[in-house]
Amino acid sequence: MAAIPVYRRPYVNTQPEYFYAPYHSTAKRAPSQPLIIAPQTLSEVTGPLFGHGDVAPDDNDLTRQHAGAPLGERIIVSGRVLDENGRPVPHTLVELWQCNAAGRYRHVNDQHDAPLDPNFTGCGRALTDEHGQYQFKTIKPGAYPWRNHYNAWRPAHIHFSLFGRAFVQRLITQMYFPGDPLLAYDPMYTSVPDERARQRLISEFDWEHAVPDHAIAYRFDIVLRGRDATPMEQ
Amino acid sequence: MSLLVTASQTLGPFGAISFEQTQIADVAAAGAGGERVTIRGRVLDADGNPVNDAMVETWQANAHGKYAHPDDAQEKPLDDQFKGFGRVQTDSNGVFRLATIKPGRLPGPGGALQAPHLVAVVFMRGLLKHLVTRIYFPDEPGNADDPILKLIPPARRATLIAKKIAGEQGVLEWNIVLQGKDETVFFDY
Numbered sequence: 485m486a487a488i489p490v491y492r493r494p495y496v497n498t499q500p501e502y503f504y505a506p507y508h509s510t511a512k513r514a515p516s517q518p519l520i521i522a523p524q525t526l527s528e529v530t531g532p533l534f535g536h537g538d539v540a541p542d543d544n545d546l547t548r549q550h551a552g553a554p555l556g557e558r559i560i561v562s563g564r565v566l567d568e569n570g571r572p573v574p575h576t577l578v579e580l581w582q583c584n585a586a587g588r589y590r591h592v593n594d595q596h597d598a599p600l601d602p603n604f605t606g607c608g609r610a611l612t613d614e615h616g617q618y619q620f621k622t623i624k625p626g627a628y629p630w631r632n633h634y635n636a637w638r639p640a641h642i643h644f645s646l647f648g649r650a651f652v653q654r655l656i657t658q659m660y661f662p663g664d665p666l667l668a669y670d671p672m673y674t675s676v677p678d679e680r681a682r683q684r685l686i687s688e689f690d691w692e693h694a695v696p697d698h699a700i701a702y703r704f705d706i707v708l709r710g711r712d713a714t715p716m717e718q
Numbered sequence: 719m720s721l722l723v724t725a726s727q728t729l730g731p732f733g734a735i736s737f738e739q740t741q742i743a744d745v746a747a748a749g750a751g752g753e754r755v756t757i758r759g760r761v762l763d764a765d766g767n768p769v770n771d772a773m774v775e776t777w778q779a780n781a782h783g784k785y786a787h788p789d790d791a792q793e794k795p796l797d798d799q800f801k802g803f804g805r806v807q808t809d810s811n812g813v814f815r816l817a818t819i820k821p822g823r824l825p826g827p828g829g830a831l832q833a834p835h836l837v838a839v840v841f842m843r844g845l846l847k848h849l850v851t852r853i854y855f856p857d858e859p860g861n862a863d864d865p866i867l868k869l870i871p872p873a874r875r876a877t878l879i880a881k882k883i884a885g886e887q888g889v890l891e892w893n894i895v896l897q898g899k900d901e902t903v904f905f906d907y
Contacts, residue, residue: 502849
């Protein structure tokens with residue numbers, strides 16, 4: 485028998501439940517049976533690891549993927565990937581995707597009556613450095629309507645996907661912008677019961693990484709599940 | 719020090735703009751060892767309608783039951799042709815397809831051996847956080863003693879065991895049913 489690391493469960497109310505009535509699509513897609521609570525095994529505490537071969541150097545610059553510059557407000561989005569114990573998660577893959585400045589995704593099913601931007605795809609990838617730091621350059625995404633309820637609008641947001649070191653740390657989330665009046669009415673945002681956990685989804689305006697005469701910046705730190713102090717024998 | 723874990727948010731309907739470029743439907747490179755298997759399935763909602771905007775990811779050990787990961791301390795060989803990560807999307811009929819190899823057995827809680835399995839996670843619009851489940855193999859003697867399968871009420875275990883398809887050698891069917899009759903078992907680890 486060998487010892488494996490074990491990852492703590494998130495604190496109560498810091499994650500959304502599967503069923504959340506105000507977000508109507510959860511009604512037909514959330515499981516109705518309770519989840520089976522299971523111990524972590526080697527299968528859960530390992531996970532895919534990525535390296536520089538998986539990411540091209542320019543993959544983190546969404547403003548340089550076409551012949552021209554995309555329309556919109558250029559921004560730097562950077563931050564650290566940490567675990568609950570405050571330890572940086574180095575060399576981990578960060579993927580992001582978003583709509584353009586007008587609020588339109590480059591996706592065939594997005595029928596919002598807003599223009600596509602031929603110079604903007606809206607996807608990027610990066611690896612964190614040895615300190616868990618990542619950085620992207622992009623444009624600020626627009627708000628857009630959706631059909632969840634009458635006059636429903638999503639606040640401006642950027643989708644993030646993270647792997648960490650173990651599959652049990654896998655996370656897909658969304659980053660929001662400070663001061664957005666739409667947040668209070670957004671069922672995605674309000675699905676997180678704990679107020680502090682909700683606020684963690686809002687990036688901070690970031691002078692430190694702003695580039696004079698070029699781009700302002702936002703900071704978004706991401707926290708993944710952390711290891712327990714005591715490994716488990718198995 | 720204990721920070722709050724960042725909350726999960728839905729993949730949404732447009733994640734494909736990122737993930738269709740990074741699909742891994744062939745998990746095992748040509749030189750990878752092990753028995754080849756294709757897993758085909760559908761993702762179905764509460765009404766039995768296909769989910770056409772889901773992403774399914776899988777993670778598994780190699781044919782020896784060894785993970786390509788430094789926290790797997792087992793003295794078993796790695797396979798440099800096999801990493802173990804798959805990522806596929808459902809099509810307009812809710813169908814996904816993954817070609818891989820059958821993994822070996824590996825230890826579980828209390829020293830009990832786990833039966834061959836893949837970990838599967840599923841993301842989609844309407845899921846505020848991903849669902850976690852497992853894919854097991856049919857006619858596998860180890861299933862009876864698998865420490866994770868044993869946690870499940872017997873009547874529901876079959877939802878995790880892929881099925882052979884008559885006339886299709888090397889293809890297994892494994893569906894994800896989100897709600898209702900035959901609802902797939904999902905785990906909280």
